[in-house]
Amino acid sequence: MQWETVIGLEIHAQLATKSKIFSGSSTAYGAAPNTQANTIDLGFPGVLPVLNRSAVSMAIRLGLAIEAEIAPRSVFARKNYFYPDLPKGYQISQFELPVVGKGEVELVMGEDDIRVIGVTRAHLEEDAGKSLHEDFHGKTGVDLNRAGTPLLEIVSEPDMRNAKEAVAYAKKIHQIVRYIGICDGNMQEGSFRMDANISVRPKGQEAFGTRAEIKNINSFRFLERAINFEVERQIDVIEGGGTVVQETRLYDADKNETRTMRAKEEANDYRYFPDPDLLPLIIEEQDIEAERSNLPELPDIKRKRFQSDFGLNRYDAAVLTASRVLGDYYETVVKAANGEAKLAANWVMGELSASLNRQGMDIEQSPLSAEQLGGMLLRISDNTISGKIAKQVFEAMWNGEGDADSVIEKQGLKQITDSGAIESIIDDIMAANPGQLQQYRSGKDKLFGFFVGQVMKATQGKANPRQVNELLKSKLAG
Amino acid sequence: MHHKSIRQHADSLRQGEYSSVELTRSFLQRIKQYDGQLNSFITVSEEQALASAKAADERLAAGDASLLTGIPFAHKDIFCTDGVRTSCGSRMLDNFIAPYNAAVVDRLAEAGIVNLGKTNMDEFAMGSSSETSFYGAVRNPWNTDCVPGGSSGGSAAAVAAGLAVAASGTDTGGSIRQPAALCGISGLKPTYGRVSRWGMIAFASSLDQGGPMARSAEDVAILLQAMAGFDARDSTSAQRDVDDYVSPLQDSLQGLKIGLPKEYFSAGLDAQLQASIMQAIDEYKRLGAEIVEISLPNTALAVPTYYVVAPAECSSNLARFDGVRYGHRCEDPADLEDLYKRSRAEGFGDEVKRRIMIGTYALSAGYYDAYYLKAQQIRHLISDDFRKAFEQVDVIMGPTTPTTTFGLGEKTNDPVTMYLSDVYTIAVNLAGLPAMSIPVAPVDGKPVGLQLIGNYFNEARLLNIAHGFQQVTDWHQQMPAQFN
Numbered sequence: 001m002q003w004e005t006v007i008g009l010e011i012h013a014q015l016a017t018k019s020k021i022f023s024g025s026s027t028a029y030g031a032a033p034n035t036q037a038n039t040i041d042l043g044f045p046g047v048l049p050v051l052n053r054s055a056v057s058m059a060i061r062l063g064l065a066i067e068a069e070i071a072p073r074s075v076f077a078r079k080n081y082f083y084p085d086l087p088k089g090y091q092i093s094q095f096e097l098p099v100v101g102k103g104e105v106e107l108v109m110g111e112d113d114i115r116v117i118g119v120t121r122a123h124l125e126e127d128a129g130k131s132l133h134e135d136f137h138g139k140t141g142v143d144l145n146r147a148g149t150p151l152l153e154i155v156s157e158p159d160m161r162n163a164k165e166a167v168a169y170a171k172k173i174h175q176i177v178r179y180i181g182i183c184d185g186n187m188q189e190g191s192f193r194m195d196a197n198i199s200v201r202p203k204g205q206e207a208f209g210t211r212a213e214i215k216n217i218n219s220f221r222f223l224e225r226a227i228n229f230e231v232e233r234q235i236d237v238i239e240g241g242g243t244v245v246q247e248t249r250l251y252d253a254d255k256n257e258t259r260t261m262r263a264k265e266e267a268n269d270y271r272y273f274p275d276p277d278l279l280p281l282i283i284e285e286q287d288i289e290a291e292r293s294n295l296p297e298l299p300d301i302k303r304k305r306f307q308s309d310f311g312l313n314r315y316d317a318a319v320l321t322a323s324r325v326l327g328d329y330y331e332t333v334v335k336a337a338n339g340e341a342k343l344a345a346n347w348v349m350g351e352l353s354a355s356l357n358r359q360g361m362d363i364e365q366s367p368l369s370a371e372q373l374g375g376m377l378l379r380i381s382d383n384t385i386s387g388k389i390a391k392q393v394f395e396a397m398w399n400g401e402g403d404a405d406s407v408i409e410k411q412g413l414k415q416i417t418d419s420g421a422i423e424s425i426i427d428d429i430m431a432a433n434p435g436q437l438q439q440y441r442s443g444k445d446k447l448f449g450f451f452v453g454q455v456m457k458a459t460q461g462k463a464n465p466r467q468v469n470e471l472l473k474s475k476l477a478g
Numbered sequence: 479m480h481h482k483s484i485r486q487h488a489d490s491l492r493q494g495e496y497s498s499v500e501l502t503r504s505f506l507q508r509i510k511q512y513d514g515q516l517n518s519f520i521t522v523s524e525e526q527a528l529a530s531a532k533a534a535d536e537r538l539a540a541g542d543a544s545l546l547t548g549i550p551f552a553h554k555d556i557f558c559t560d561g562v563r564t565s566c567g568s569r570m571l572d573n574f575i576a577p578y579n580a581a582v583v584d585r586l587a588e589a590g591i592v593n594l595g596k597t598n599m600d601e602f603a604m605g606s607s608s609e610t611s612f613y614g615a616v617r618n619p620w621n622t623d624c625v626p627g628g629s630s631g632g633s634a635a636a637v638a639a640g641l642a643v644a645a646s647g648t649d650t651g652g653s654i655r656q657p658a659a660l661c662g663i664s665g666l667k668p669t670y671g672r673v674s675r676w677g678m679i680a681f682a683s684s685l686d687q688g689g690p691m692a693r694s695a696e697d698v699a700i701l702l703q704a705m706a707g708f709d710a711r712d713s714t715s716a717q718r719d720v721d722d723y724v725s726p727l728q729d730s731l732q733g734l735k736i737g738l739p740k741e742y743f744s745a746g747l748d749a750q751l752q753a754s755i756m757q758a759i760d761e762y763k764r765l766g767a768e769i770v771e772i773s774l775p776n777t778a779l780a781v782p783t784y785y786v787v788a789p790a791e792c793s794s795n796l797a798r799f800d801g802v803r804y805g806h807r808c809e810d811p812a813d814l815e816d817l818y819k820r821s822r823a824e825g826f827g828d829e830v831k832r833r834i835m836i837g838t839y840a841l842s843a844g845y846y847d848a849y850y851l852k853a854q855q856i857r858h859l860i861s862d863d864f865r866k867a868f869e870q871v872d873v874i875m876g877p878t879t880p881t882t883t884f885g886l887g888e889k890t891n892d893p894v895t896m897y898l899s900d901v902y903t904i905a906v907n908l909a910g911l912p913a914m915s916i917p918v919a920p921v922d923g924k925p926v927g928l929q930l931i932g933n934y935f936n937e938a939r940l941l942n943i944a945h946g947f948q949q950v951t952d953w954h955q956q957m958p959a960q961f962n
Contacts, residue, residue, distance in 0.1 A: 039578060043798040045571065046558045046580060046677040048712050078794050080841070082818055089797020140814075142802070271841035273850055276684035276791055278713050 001239070002203035005231050006211075007166045007196060008158035011173050012151045013183040014127070014191040015058045021126050021150035022049030022092060029189050033143035037129075041148045043087030048277050051076075055150040056281065058182035059099045059124055060291040062152060065176045065298055066119050068103025070288055076124075076278045080271040084142045085129035093125035093153075095272040099281060100152075105176070106300055107168045108318040117169045118157030124281075125151050146190075152182070158197065158208065163227035167220050170194055171322075174220075175299050179324050187218045194223055199244070200234045209234070210244040214251050214258055226251035230258050302327050310334065310341035319349055326363045329370045336374020340381050347373060351394055372397050376404035386465050389413050416463045419471065422455070425463070426475050429454045440476055451476060480508055480640030481957055484697045487643060488545045491538055498538065498548030502531035502592050505550040509594065509641050512961055515622055518635040520555045520613045522595035523562045530592040537590050545700050547590030552642040554633050555596035556603055557583050557688070558677040566679045567599040567611035567629075570799045570806045570825030580677025581709050582646055582688050589704040594642055597632030601827045602796065603653055603681040605629050606899045609890055610829040617886070618661060619958040620925055624883040627657030627899075633691050634661035638925075639961040644692035644701055648678060650685045651784050652878075652903025655915035658691055659878035659927020662917040664944065664954055665691040666698045669935050670910035671716035673702075674709030680795040682788035683714075685907040694954050695916060695944035699723040702937060721938040727945040732766035734943065735871040741777035742876030742902055750921040755877050758918040758928045758947065762875075765946055770871050774863040779856050780905035781897060786840050786853035787908070792830075793837030799825060832893065861909040868933045873943055876902055878915040878927030902929060912937045916944045917953040925953075 020027055023040035040047045063070040077095035100122035107115040129144035154173055160166045174192055177183035185192050194217045199209035214230060217223045229251075234244050249258040274280075297305075299321050306317035306327075321327045326348075333344040352373065356366060376393050379385050385393060385408060396407040408414055416422060429451065430437050440447040455468050479501065482490070491498060506524055513519050527550070534548035558564045558576035560583075565571045579587065587593070600610040608616035608631025616631040618624040619639035626635040630647030634657035637645050647654040649667035658665030666689045673688045680686060690701035703723050709715045736759065743752060759769060801807035801821025808820035826834070840849040867874060879899055889896040906913040911934060915927035928947075932940035948954050 042803055044576065044578075044804070045564070045566070045574070045679040045798070046576070046675075047578075048676055050711060050713050080794050080797060082797065082800060084800075084802050084814065087798060087803060089800060090794050269843045271794070271838065271843075271846075273790060273794070273841055273846070276682075276714075277680075 003200045003231075003235050004203045004205075005162055005227075006158045006199050006201065006208055007160040007162075007227060009156045009160070009166060009170060010195040010197070011154045011156075011170065012193045012195075013154060013173070013177045015055050015150040015152055015182055016184055017052055017054045017058070017150050019052060020148035021052050021055045021124065023148050025148065027149050031145055033141070034145060037144035037147060041087065041144055043089070049092060049275075051278060051281065052150060055124055056099070056283070057287075057291055058150075059122065059152055060283065060288055061180045061182055061295060062122055062154070062177065063100040063103065064288070064292055064295055065180050066103035066105055068119060068122070069101035070283055071097060071099055071101060072283055073097065074099040074123075074281045074283075076275045076281065077272045078275045081268045083128070083131075084140060085131045085144065085147065087129070087144060087147055091126060091128060092275055092278070094123035098123035099283070105169065105172050107165065107172055108303070108314055109165070109168060111313055111315045115165060115168070117159045117165075117172075120155045120157050122152050122154040125153060127151050163224040163231075166196060166227055167224045170220060170223055175322060179296060179299055181296070190218060193218055196223065196227055196230075198227055198230045198234070200231060200238070210246050212244065212246065212258070213248050215248055215261060217251055222251055222253050225253075225256055226258055229256060233258065296324065306330075310345070312341065312345055316345050316349065320345060323363065329363055329366070332370035333374040333377065336371045337377035337381065340377050343377050343380065344374065347377060347394075351391065355398060367400060368394075368397050372403050379404050379408060383415060383417055383464060384408060385413055385415050386461070388465070389415065389461055413462060416459050417467060419467060422459075422463050422467055422471055423475070425455055425458050426451075426471055429458065430475065437476070441478060448472065448476070479504060481955070481962070482643070483694055484545060484549055484643060484692070484700050487549055488547075491548050492543075498531040498534040498592060499528060501548065502527050502550050502594070505594055505642060512639055513636075513641060515960075516617050516619060516635045516639055516641070517614050518598055518616050518626075518632040518639070518641060519552070519595045520565055520567065520598050520611075520632070521563050523559075523593065526562060527592050527594045530587070534590045534592060544589045544704070546586065546704055549591050549643050550594050551586065551591045552594050552597045552633060552636050552645040553583060554599055554630050554646050554648060556599060556648050556679045557646055558679070559583055559593070559596065562596065564596065564679070565612070566603070567601040567613060568825065568827070568830070569612040572612065572806065574805055576677070578677060581674035581711065582678065582705050585704055585707070586646075586701075591704075597630070597636055597645055599632050600629035600653075601830050602679070602792070603629040603648055603650055603686075604792070604829050604833055606652070606656055606896050607884075607886075607889065608632060608635075608657070609886065610827055612827060615886055618883050619961050620662060620923065621883065622960075624885055624924070625660070627660035627879070627883065629653040629657075630665075630691065631657045631661075634658055634663055634665070637661070637663050637691055637693065638958065640957060644690060644697055646688060646705075647691045648681075648686055648688045649903075649907065650681050650687075650788060651907050652900040654689050654691055655878050655903050655913060655927065655929060656900060658915040659917075659929075660883040660925060662920065662925030662953065662956060663691060663693055664695050664698050664914065664916045664948075665689065666702060666914045666937065666940070667906065667912060668702065668706060668937055669716070669912040670907075671714050672706050672912070672935065672937065674707070674712045674715050676709055676711040680791075682791040683795060684791060685784075685788060687907070695914070695941050695948050696724075696727055698914070699727055699941040699945070702941070706937075716935070718935065721935070723938050723941050726938050726942045729942045730766065731762065731943060731946045734762070734765075734767040734873065735770055736762055736767050737770050737772035737867050737871030737874045739772050739774040739777065739867070739874060739876060741774050746880050746898075746901070747877060748881045748921070751877055751880070751882060751926055754919045754921055754926045755875075755928055759875065761947060761950060765950065772867045772870060772874070774860075774867060774905065776856065776859045776863050777905060780860060780908060781901055783853045783856045783860065783908060784900075784904045785836065785897060786849045787857065789833040789837030790840045790850050791837065793834045793841065796826075796830065796834055801825070829893070857908045860905050864905075864909050864911060864931070872939065874931040876929050878902060878929040882921050882924035882926060906931055910934070912940055914940055914944050916947065917956070918951070919953060920956075
């Protein structure tokens with residue numbers, strides 16, 4: 001039997017507001033337990049929530065970025081359940097009327113492989129606190145610093161068909177929320193968390209299979225692994241004659257497996273109803289326009305611009321616009337390199353990104369500035385250095401030895417472009433290797449590379465490779 | 479001096495007849511002397527009261543005083559008071575001391591009022607007789623075998639017996655007006671959103687509204703002037719200027735159009751009580767008012783609608799009392815579930831539990847549309863009834879309650895009968911309108927309340943209408959002999 005996987009994601013993006021969604025407490029990460037929780041966050045008697053307008057602005061920005069409907073009127077509702085890290089006994093969320101309605105995002109899977117994934121809705125809600133089960137000798141510690149932190153829950157349509165697509169979608173949302181400055185995207189600190197709804201069905205069948213929900217995945221790698229494990233598990237269950245149960249599961253990264261957290265029967269009846277402490281959220285056209293005018297260039301638009309302005313293919317343009325900082329870096333390199341866009345793309349995506357990866361660094365931490373890299377590309381394009389020598393220059397710049405010109409100067413790396421000089425070196429080499437010369441001339445073409453190598457060796461790689469090729473060809477021909 | 483009005487005390491304080499400290503001492507003395515018979519206070523904060531009185535005397539001496547400066551007052555124990563226990567009449571909060579003041583407490587404190595203590599009430603304001611309190615039942619000063627009404631029964635009894643000049647109350651379904659009626663005082667439930675709910679422990683958030691309780695409409699007006707106003711901490715608070723409630727008190731009632739809803743004068747209304755109400759209406763006619771018979775056709779739906787909406791909200795509002803962060807916690811909980819179950823089972827009384835269960839049921843999956851959603855729709859119909867009525871009339875009048883006060887324990891085992899004592903007051907909360915109760919001629923020595931319902935934010939007119947009546951009658955000045 002051929003199986004098809006169906007995946008939908010719920011992404012919780014922690015909004016980058018200074019204070020909480022319904023109180024004035026700070027949202028800064030890492031404070032001592034319960035030092036950032038006031039009487040509102042603690043659910044004291046008689047205290048009341050007041051909506052943080054900047055959380056609303058951020059929701060509007062997301063709506064604009066995914067071309068979604070932004071609700072002129074949305075409603076906060078209470079989701080009722082008991083848990084020690086939920087001080088009021090209910091979470092303020094949005095249920096029937098969310099702030100952001102239907103939207104979509106485009107995924108560039110390959111050069112000619114574009115997938116459009118629907119976003120069902122996005123709603124504002126408050127986060128719960130944290131229950132700490134270790135270090136309390138059989139008791140549970142409760143830290144309410146996180147209680148009341150604003151979240152935007154972004155719910156996708158069940159439009160993804162494999163783990164790769166799910167990861168690409170999650171990365172896309174991650175990219176968007178960071179671009180528009182509404183979430184720092186820090187996954188270790190829990191600022192961006194994913195729940196995956198996964199089911200399988202026989203290929204060609206229209207009805208969805210029974211789904212399992214995997215909660216609280218905090219890395220793209222784990223997302224991919226969790227989905228792959230879960231898909232295998234469900235297929236095994238069905239092929240073994242069993243049925244998949246609707247349930248909530250956890251992904252254990254150490255064991256690379258998912259396991260039951262709670263079954264549907266144990267699920268809470270959340271008794272949602274509109275929160276009478278909060279008025280309906282009204283968003284006027286002018287609020288939306290104000291956000292639109294402050295919106296930065298969005299990744300898809302930037303990508304298209306990179307394609308048309310810089311002649312990049314879709315895939316390269318998508319890679320170079322993965323984050324705002326990377327896009328800006330690339331554009332600065334192009335400018336410094338006098339418009340050498342292709343060359344700039346090759347170096348940013350090649351040597352630079354490989355070096356960053358090796359060091360586990362983000363583009364923000366690059367020891368090499370975009371101006372420095374662009375300056376070096378200028379020297380490639382004006383033939384001062386060859387591409388091969390440029391790697392040497394790059395490494396020197398990476399190690400903090402100054403900009404390209406001074407490295408070239410100091411290390412004497414300037415390319416030899418004097419034809420006469422190259423010709424005389426070729427003459428010497430031909431004279432020193434009569435055997436090889438004879439073999440070449442009798443038809444052993446492969447030996448051409450040997451002669452190139454000899455010339456480069458003699459010039460310590462500084463001879464202009466194109467000139468070496470041309471001159472060698474004519475000289476060897478005799 | 480316990481029978482004087484706020485204005486009379488303010489004059490006396492300014493003329494140096496007595497100081498606020500002396501006045502406060504005399505009220506504290508009366509509480510000691512009489513409250514054993516009434517149980518109207520849960521907490522008397524003598525030390526804080528005397529400190530406020532001293533500060534009030536300094537303000538008076540400095541000429542920096544308001545009409546309320548130095549006036550002995552009592553807060554219903556539902557308003558949080560920084561440093562003084564706020565129990566809400568419940569074992570659950572027997573140990574709870576808020577680190578903040580309710581907005582109402584702050585506003586009155588800024589005006590210089592002296593808070594004598596916290597008054598007894600039905601547990602979490604759920605009740606119509608002030609019998610569900612963890613601290614025992616409150617008694618009616620006019621007949622101590624009878625209830626004072628509820629849930630603000632402690633405030634009503636304390637004011638009626640002269641243990642405080644005035645008091646605060648809250649009204650979710652009649653909890654200011656019904657006890658005011660049963661104890662023979664004046665009480666106002668303002669328009670929803672007129673008085674901040676910040677720091678007022680929530681029962682049903684969409685219905686709760688704090689307000690003043692005092693002898694006279696004038697006292698109520700002076701108090702409301704200080705209590706009302708926008709508060710950014712309460713999202714449902716009205717962003718609208720506060721009217722002058724005091725100056726228009728003297729306005730003429732000539733040409734006033736009074737609507738009498740026929741549904742408020744039907745079966746279930748005590749005949750003698752009806753006669754007393756009609757006698758008051760006659761008084762208004764003599765003052766130049768015109769009587770119009772009106773209809774509020776959805777009146778009968780108010781009580782059932784209320785008993786879906788209020789319990790639904792309460793079931794969620796009271797979820798925070800879980801024994802984790804403050805309040806009652808059971809001994810040696812075995813695990814989390816045991817902690818929740820026993821803390822709540824021990825901390826809450828029967829009426830609170832009953833309403834939590836009703837509300838939880840009404841919000842449950844599969845019942846939400848049939849109960850909660852339907853109730854919200856009926857709420858619109860009820861508001862519409864009033865909207866139409868106010869196209870015809872300036873004020874709606876009728877009895878505050880269907881009967882006068884009843885015996886302690888008489889209705890405690892019959893919740894539905896108890897719920898029906900709020901039959902005339904509940905619709906007002908569902909619609910969010912302002913309404914008052916003022917005393918009219920008693921029946922068999924038991925006070926009777928006339929309810930006056932106004933249009934949204936029309937408190938000034940309502941107070942003017944009540945004051946007009948009190949200028950030509952003296953029911954509001956009567957005091958139970960036992961406490962006089």
